[in-house]
Amino acid sequence: MGIAETYSRGREFAIERPFALVLGVIAAVLLGDLLLGLATGQTQFADIGTLVWDGLMRGLVIGLAGIGLSMTYSILNFANFAHGDYITAGAFSGWATTYLIAGLGRADIGALLLVGAGGSVYGGTIGIGMLSTPLAVVAGIVVAGAFAIALSLGVDRFIFKPVRNEDGITLLITSIGVAFALRYLMQFVFGSDVRGTTAQPPSIGLYLIDGTVFIDAHDITLLVIASGLMIGVHLLLQRTKLGKAMRAMADNQDLALITGIPTERVVRSTWIIGGGLTGIAGYMFILWKGTLGFNDGWLLLLLIFAAVILGGIGSIYGAITGGLVIGLTASMAVLWIPSAFARAAAFVVMIVILLVKPSGLFSGRSTA
Amino acid sequence: MSVDANTDATSGAGVEDRNDVLLRVRNLDAGYGDLQILTDVDMDVFDGEYVTIVGPNGAGKSTTMKSVFGLTAHMGGSVQFQDEDITGRRPEEIIHVGIGYVPQNDNVFPTLTVEENLEMGAYILDEVPQDAIRAVYDRFPILEERKHQKAGTMSGGQQQMLAMGRALMLDPDLLLLDEPSAGLAPDLVDEMFDKIDEINEAGTAILMVEQNAKEALRRCDRGYVLANGQNRYMDRGSALLEDEQVRQDFLGG
Structure with a gap:
């Protein structure tokens, strides 16, 4: 009787939600494979720890960079494809500052300002790092944020604002145009080579069962700054008058106008906050991975879009959560598949989550 | 009781000689984009008064209200509020003068x-x-x-x-209500009208558009009947309810 009931219930479940069943089977197979690898010593716990840590860091970068994208989406109803190049622009401006401060007197100023274009000067040679040149890094972070703010305000004022009342496709294509223009302008100025930006930062090894997980100073810097900014945005949105007005506007722009919320000023604040976070995310991304190229932001943008869509586009909490999911997936996928497919795996996870929850994890919560 | 000239529309209940006028709309032409909806609309609301606008669908009831609040394209005429000319001003300016607005949806x-x-x-x-x-x-x-x-x-x-609570936060002298009973269950409709009575009794003038015309006219001080974007009738609510022509043409007999 008991078995028959369990069986029939199982059959009902399989018929009603075949998709969930398939997912469950796949998850079980992956987990089994992982356990088998651990049991036979083919996979080490420390490897997993390293990948989780790496994924967490990647997720923080994606999440931080995704907040700005999500904000402009929810308040201006527009998916800004130039966002990735705001990230790169923030990174170049910040790193030019860092190079200049760290390398002043030791290298040609022009070469420093161009972030060592054409191999004229190397970040590693100047010894750039959070612990070795803290002032240069902090100044770089500030400049990256400030420059991205100025850039997003300028682009909004002169390019997006005139077409803001056109339909969504016009804005979208305009933003793609801005993206290309920015990207190749940066390639023209800074060159197309990928340069190393930091000296090897000191790290600590954490013992984990069968090996060591290394955590370096730049990981910690990223963790502190990204989580600090995320908490800051949360408090801003929940506690301040401006934050509440931003959420109100994301909810219902017409009503916001009727209640006397100065909508243009809120739009400007959105670009300022979103732009600042984006620029800083760009800088931290480079500090963490140690290399800088003109394509970095654009390549990251696809993962950021995956993250914000996965989280429920328009929600900053969705962007953060989605960023962590995408980051962890992209890193941990190498446990099962060749690393060349890691990015693809992130998108597969996005599609699977959207199939289960079509409007995203934090759907309908807009900025809240 | 039918009116052709605008002066007639406002003299029906002897409103011209009152000196406590709060809102005075004269010869208002308004619409959306290039489309004109209102033609020569006149309307008054006095201090603490409860005024209802009724009329068939597309009569311009909501448009009149939105025009007062600066949400339409102004095409002619004037809107005065407490001796201040607010014609063509935008909503974010109008909330400062003491008008609250509750839209119908969202x-x-x-x-x-x-x-x-x-x-x-x-x-x-x-x-x-x-x-x-x-x-x-x-x-x-x-x-x-x-x-x-x-x-x-x-x-x-x-x-x-x-x-409504949100619109009352600035303690407005005039509250504009666009179909407050729309979509409510029948027992809630009464409660809603009771609340509006209370707000009015506390001293806030009400200008309300209502689909539920009979109940609205029973409760209000004065009513306007609009049709095709123009004034048709204006009188005390009870008088409009008793008017044979109004009943037949606008209140379903």
Whole structure:
């Protein structure tokens, strides 16, 4: 009787939600494979720890960079494809500052300002790092944020604002145009080579069962700054008058106008906050991975879009959560598949989550 | 009782000789984009008065109200509020003069809490007026019970009360209500009208558009009947209810 009931219930479940069943089977197979690898010593716990840590860091970068994208989406109803190049622009401006401060007197100023274009000067040679040149890094972070703010305000004022009342496709294509223009302008100025930006930062090894997980100073810097900014945005949105007005506007722009919320000023604040976070995310991304190229932001943008869509586009909490999911997936996928497919795996996870929850994890919560 | 000239529209209940006029609309032409909806509309609301606009669909009832609040394209005529010319001003300026507006649909911020919605109602003030929030809670106790709940998760009637509460946060002299009973269950409709009576009795003048014309005319001081974007009748609510022509043409017999 008991078995028959369990069986029939199982059959009902399989018929009603075949998709969930398939997912469950796949998850079980992956987990089994992982356990088998651990049991036979083919996979080490420390490897997993390293990948989780790496994924967490990647997720923080994606999440931080995704907040700005999500904000402009929810308040201006527009998916800004130039966002990735705001990230790169923030990174170049910040790193030019860092190079200049760290390398002043030791290298040609022009070469420093161009972030060592054409191999004229190397970040590693100047010894750039959070612990070795803290002032240069902090100044770089500030400049990256400030420059991205100025850039997003300028682009909004002169390019997006005139077409803001056109339909969504016009804005979208305009933003793609801005993206290309920015990207190749940066390639023209800074060159197309990928340069190393930091000296090897000191790290600590954490013992984990069968090996060591290394955590370096730049990981910690990223963790502190990204989580600090995320908490800051949360408090801003929940506690301040401006934050509440931003959420109100994301909810219902017409009503916001009727209640006397100065909508243009809120739009400007959105670009300022979103732009600042984006620029800083760009800088931290480079500090963490140690290399800088003109394509970095654009390549990251696809993962950021995956993250914000996965989280429920328009929600900053969705962007953060989605960023962590995408980051962890992209890193941990190498446990099962060749690393060349890691990015693809992130998108597969996005599609699977959207199939289960079509409007995203934090759907309908807009900025809240 | 039918009116052709605008002067007739306003002289019906002897309103010209009153000197406590709050809102005075004269010869208003307005619409959306290039489309004109209102032609020569006249309307008055006096201090503390309760005025209803009724009429068939597409008569321009809501458009009249939106025009007062600066939400339409102004094409001619004037809108005066307390001796101030507010013709063609934008909504963000008009809330400063003492007019509150409750739109028919989408009149709360769904992901904000009840209390945050009320705070948004007083956005133009530097500080959140705690006494105004207190007054709204006293008038609508259900809102206090649910002050931390997201507005979008409340029932239609509760959202309507929240929308009114939000519009009352600046203690307006005139409250514009666009179909407050739309979409409410029958027992809630009465409660809603009772609340509007209370707000009016507390001294706030009401200009209301209502689909539920008979009940609205029973409760109001004065009513306007609009059709095709023009004034048709104006009189005390009870007089309009008794008027054979009005009953036949506009109140379904």
